[in-house]
Amino acid sequence: xxxxxxxxxxxxxxxLRYSYDFRDYAGASLKRRVRQAQAQLDCPTISALQERILHxxxxxxxxxxxxxxxxxxxxRDPGYFLALRQQVVxxxxxxxxxxxxxxxxxxxxxxxxxxxLLREEGLLERxxxxxxxxxxxSLEKAxxxxxxxxxxxxxxxxxxRSGGKRAFSDYYTAAYDRALFDKTLRDNxxxxxxxxxxxxVFAETQLISCRNxxxxxxxxxxxxxxxxxHESLCHRGFLGLGSKESLDFSGYARQFEALVRQERIxxxx
Amino acid sequence: xxxxxxxxxxxxxxxxxxxxxxxxxxGGVEALMNLFDGLPADFRLPVVCMxxxxxxxxxxxxxxxxxxxxxxxxxxxxxxxxxxxxxxxAPAGYHLSIEMDRSFSLSREEPRxxxxxxxxxxxxxxxxxxxxGAAGALLTGANEDGAAGLLAIARAGGLTLVQTxxxxxxxxxxxxxxxxxxxxxxxxxxxMRTLLAELDAPLC
Ligand SMILES: C[S@@+](CC[C@H](N)C(=O)[O-])C[C@H]1O[C@@H](n2cnc3c(N)ncnc32)[C@H](O)[C@@H]1O
Numbered sequence: 001x002x003x004x005x006x007x008x009x010x011x012x013x014x015x016l017r018y019s020y021d022f023r024d025y026a027g028a029s030l031k032r033r034v035r036q037a038q039a040q041l042d043c044p045t046i047s048a049l050q051e052r053i054l055h056x057x058x059x060x061x062x063x064x065x066x067x068x069x070x071x072x073x074x075x076r077d078p079g080y081f082l083a084l085r086q087q088v089v090x091x092x093x094x095x096x097x098x099x100x101x102x103x104x105x106x107x108x109x110x111x112x113x114x115x116x117l118l119r120e121e122g123l124l125e126r127x128x129x130x131x132x133x134x135x136x137x138s139l140e141k142a143x144x145x146x147x148x149x150x151x152x153x154x155x156x157x158x159x160x161r162s163g164g165k166r167a168f169s170d171y172y173t174a175a176y177d178r179a180l181f182d183k184t185l186r187d188n189x190x191x192x193x194x195x196x197x198x199x200x201v202f203a204e205t206q207l208i209s210c211r212n213x214x215x216x217x218x219x220x221x222x223x224x225x226x227x228x229x230h231e232s233l234c235h236r237g238f239l240g241l242g243s244k245e246s247l248d249f250s251g252y253a254r255q256f257e258a259l260v261r262q263e264r265i266x267x268x269x
Numbered sequence: 270x271x272x273x274x275x276x277x278x279x280x281x282x283x284x285x286x287x288x289x290x291x292x293x294x295x296g297g298v299e300a301l302m303n304l305f306d307g308l309p310a311d312f313r314l315p316v317v318c319m320x321x322x323x324x325x326x327x328x329x330x331x332x333x334x335x336x337x338x339x340x341x342x343x344x345x346x347x348x349x350x351x352x353x354x355x356x357x358x359a360p361a362g363y364h365l366s367i368e369m370d371r372s373f374s375l376s377r378e379e380p381r382x383x384x385x386x387x388x389x390x391x392x393x394x395x396x397x398x399x400x401x402g403a404a405g406a407l408l409t410g411a412n413e414d415g416a417a418g419l420l421a422i423a424r425a426g427g428l429t430l431v432q433t434x435x436x437x438x439x440x441x442x443x444x445x446x447x448x449x450x451x452x453x454x455x456x457x458x459x460x461m462r463t464l465l466a467e468l469d470a471p472l473c
Binding site: 026032033069215245248250 | 366
């Protein structure tokens with residue numbers, strides 16, 4: 001298949017030229033996203049796209065937006081946040097200080113959701129949140145904490161269903177079509193460029209939330225990322241995954257136990 | 270088991286099948302229940318079915334089907350390898366693909382034809398992974414998802430099945446497929462059920 005060859009060459013070229021490593025991503029979805037980028041960038045073949053991005057960093061940045069799936073939602077899967085609140089927070093209270101890692105934080109919705117939850121539970125002041133991603137545009141957006149107002153209704157519902165204790169509108173100011181989130185929510189947040197594919201552990205953490213990122217990896221890369229999490233988490237630390245992600249098909253099934261299986265919250269053995 | 274004459278494909282011998290993929294939308298619960306009714310426990314091939322449904326909400330289809338069929342029924346999971354003799358149901362809210370190593374992967378890309386999961390995505394990835402070893406069936410439904418995917422299966426040399434529009438509760442989906450390709454089999458559900466059993470017998 002010529003396009004399989006072209007796809008591999010493109011991924012290799014991206015790695016050599018820009019050091020982004022997509023070589024161990026799940027192939028089917030990667031291929032579809034390359035196809036979409038190809039259409040958007042008006043390239044008749046994947047090879048043409050390769051030539052374009054090799055010589056044009058701006059075009060690569062456009063391609064990166066397709067490759068990284070920068071979509072998120074606040075309090076996505078409210079049951080997950082409810083379970084964190086009810087079953088993880090009481091245990092987090094036993095630590096004098098906390099480090100939380102949101103891996104693959106995208107545009108920040110998950111980070112602000114966690115910050116709100118931790119504030120309501122009286123933990124935010126003693127928590128340091130590391131929010132990491134490989135997409136610089138997403139990280140920049142995350143740092144701004146400005147989200148489209150059209151989504152606020154869904155987010156409000158999600159927030160309420162996640163056990164939210166206040167009015168969701170306490171946390172943002174509406175301006176035109178935007179909602180500007182309370183700056184103090186990110187006082188203890190560090191946004192940083194970090195790749196689960198190429199970088200190593202940077203801190204000891206008590207809770208890691210990595211949602212809807214591992215599904216884009218193949219098994220080998222999934223295991224690499226889980227290895228980082230296992231290394232970073234303290235003894236009996238917590239790991240939260242996306243609603244359809246599991247450890248069952250990874251090499252780490254035995255290193256973690258399910259704390260809330262339904263919500264994919266695990267605890268290091 | 271003797272091979273029935275109607276499953277010989279225009280006299281050609283074909284590559285052995287590796288998986289059966291079935292997509293349906295409106296009217297699909299009933300159609301799938303009928304299609305898989307009595308599917309035996311010793312069915313050899315993996316079967317994957319995808320039904321359009323709301324993004325949240327529990328996957329009741331697994332339970333419904335489990336009561337009807339002899340073989341194991343479960344929701345398809347990310348990175349799970351496809352196994353023969355299992356009927357997999359696509360989860361809601363995620364696209365489901367089959368990878369080259371014959372494992373499932375999930376993703377949250379944009380919906381296609383307003384659907385996530387999208388049948389096109391499942392079928393196209395199956396065509397890539399299995400080539401001529403894929404069999405795709407498109408049943409009743411009120412949109413055009415799946416037609417392009419079925420065409421991809423046909424182009425990869427796989428086997429294509431379409432429910433006869435007059436037999437479908439909603440004919441839009443099978444008709445969309447017929448507008449794109451001439452399937453190997455155009456059948457009502459009852460005949461398709463018989464065919465499934467025959468397809469499972471090793472072909473030469
Ligand atoms: C679909 S978003 C998930 C956002 C958020 N966690 C959520 O569940 O709503 C996937 C994110 O993973 C990031 N990502 C992809 N590959 C990565 C890698 N190797 N290391 C870290 N983040 C990665 C993407 O840039 C993207 O922002």
